[in-house]
Amino acid sequence: LTLERDLRHALEDSAGGLQLYYQPQVDAVSGQCIGCEALVRWYHPERGMMMPDAFISLAERSGLIVPLGQWVLAEACRQYKIWEAEGMPLSISVNLSPVQLGRSTLAASVQLLFASHQIPPGAIEFELTESALMDDSDDNLQRFHALIALGSSFALDDFGTGYSSLSRLKRYPISRLKIDRSFVMNLPGNAEDAAVATATLSLARDLGMDVVAEGVETPEQRDYLVSRGCYVMQGYLFARPLTAADMKAFCRTTM
């Protein structure tokens, strides 16, 4: 409860204490930075830097995820425009909570934000977990399409760890699958994980989706994934989540 109160204060206090970090998404063959994922951090006045795992579920339970998610999205738009003006129009993936997606007002607030920042199509991608696909009502599908109409696309985060059925996946307009870190970790030695990675790549190909491998930490993991036709990767091998300034430096040196 104290933490909830503190988060509410942080959001009321023009989001003082909140900051976005950015983790590069890299073309593993050329080494080029082709996008990034925005990851929120919170500098708590007494506890210091807090990672999202320590406050996102609290924010979801209390409803604070709605103003928090709104702040994250506005901040990502602001940063996109700064990089664009610097000649680095880098697309940004923003995590969207199922609670946000469930609000009927989401598309209208995104539309307002994109219009006021003049965000071009393709600049912002939304990352969802499989739980966002559990509700396959027409209303939910319609909310996806409303965001696509605004120029965004969707990536499915932590793919393979949730419960989404393949028939449901097919119904949703998802552009990219993110292979969860848990399946990448023990590549190339673990035969089961190799089978999951290979099956995900082939499923994505058949459904016309792109793939991003998460949590790539070693050259061996990278090389194995490349040999299976996976080229876009995110992970400590390339970079940790970075401040906006460090992200710019990283992209400059890999461009």
Ligand code: G
């Ligand atoms: O930043 P870190 O690498 O510790 O992220 C942990 C998890 O927190 C991520 O997997 C992501 O799903 C979640 N997360 C990070 N930033 C956000 C955000 O802005 N909104 C939501 N809903 N989740 C986030």
Ligand code: G
């Ligand atoms: O949205 P998602 O839960 O996938 O967020 C990615 C999480 O994974 C973040 O907490 C990020 O800091 C973390 N991460 C990113 N790359 C790596 C990596 O190579 N290794 C490990 N262990 N964690 C990573």
Ligand code: NA
């Ligand atoms: Na992820």
Ligand code: MN
């Ligand atoms: Mn994510």
